[in-house]
Amino acid sequence: MVTDRVGDFIIRLQNAAMAGKADVVAPHSSHLAAIAAKLKDLGFIASVETRVRDEAGVKKDLAIQLAYDDRGQARLRGVKRISSPGRRLYSSSTEAHTVKGGTGARIISSPQGIVTDREARKNHVGGENMFEIW
Numbered sequence: 001m002v003t004d005r006v007g008d009f010i011i012r013l014q015n016a017a018m019a020g021k022a023d024v025v026a027p028h029s030s031h032l033a034a035i036a037a038k039l040k041d042l043g044f045i046a047s048v049e050t051r052v053r054d055e056a057g058v059k060k061d062l063a064i065q066l067a068y069d070d071r072g073q074a075r076l077r078g079v080k081r082i083s084s085p086g087r088r089l090y091s092s093s094t095e096a097h098t099v100k101g102g103t104g105a106r107i108i109s110s111p112q113g114i115v116t117d118r119e120a121r122k123n124h125v126g127g128e129n130m131f132e133i134w
Contacts (some may be wrong), residue, residue, distance in 0.1 A: 002027075003085055004081075004084060005027070005029060005031070005032060006031070006032070006035065006081070006087050006130055006131065007084065007131075008026075008083050008108050009026050009032050009035065009036075009129050010079040010081065010133070011079070012024050012026050012080065013039075013044075013045075013066070013076055013079065014076065014079045015063070016066060017066055017074035017075075017076040017077075017099065017120055018074075019103045020074070021066065022064045022065060022066060023063060023064060023066065024063075024064045024066065025051075025061050025062070025063055025064070026061065026062045026064065027060075027061060027062070028050055028060035028061055028062050029091075031060060031109075033048070033050065034113060034114045035063060035107065035114055036048040036062055036064060036111075037114075038107060038114045038115075038116065039107075039133070042105055042116065042133075043067055044066075044067055044075050044133060045064055045065065045066060045067055045076075046065040046066060046067040046068075047064070047065045048062060048063070048064045048065075049062075050062060050063075051061050051063050075134065077134050078133070078134055079131055079132065079133050079134075080131060080132045080133075081130075081131045082106075082129040082130060082131055082132060083128050083129050083130055083131075088128055089128065090124040090126065090127065090128050090129065091108075091126055091127075091129050093120050093121055093123070093124045093125055093126050094121075095126070096108060096117040096120040096126070096129075098116065098117060098118075098122050099117065099132045099133075099134055100134040103134055104132055104133055104134025105117060105118070105132070105133055106129060106131075106132045107130045107131055107133065108120050108126070108127045108128065108129055108130065109127050109128040109130055109133075110125045110127030110128075111125065111127065112125050115127070
């Protein structure tokens with residue numbers, strides 16, 4: 001049983017990118033689907049779709065294809081978990097700083113949904129700092 005779904009999700013993505021895998025399968029939740037959609041908008045993921053695992057349509061998975069550049073290098077270089085189930089870290093919009101000189105992004109769970117550090121500063125919204133990705 002996994003207690004940190006977000007941590008498990010981003011580590012699956014990082015491990016697949018480091019191994020040169022084209023796709024990843026992760027357990028489905030609406031929170032993880034929102035994170036995956038945001039990562040797709042940022043260009044770290046090429047596509048994401050929900051697949052049903054059983055005939056009743058209850059158990060679902062997220063099928064994710066990683067994005068690669070022209071040289072065959074994964075766009076996802078690394079991740080760093082900030083907030084964890086045992087230690088939630090929150091910040092205001094003024095504390096949301098850039099990651100790796102703007103080449104990465106900090107993913108924040110806010111009242112407006114999943115946003116990046118850039119969107120948090122623009123919309124003046126704070127929230128839980130979930131992880132950084134570059």
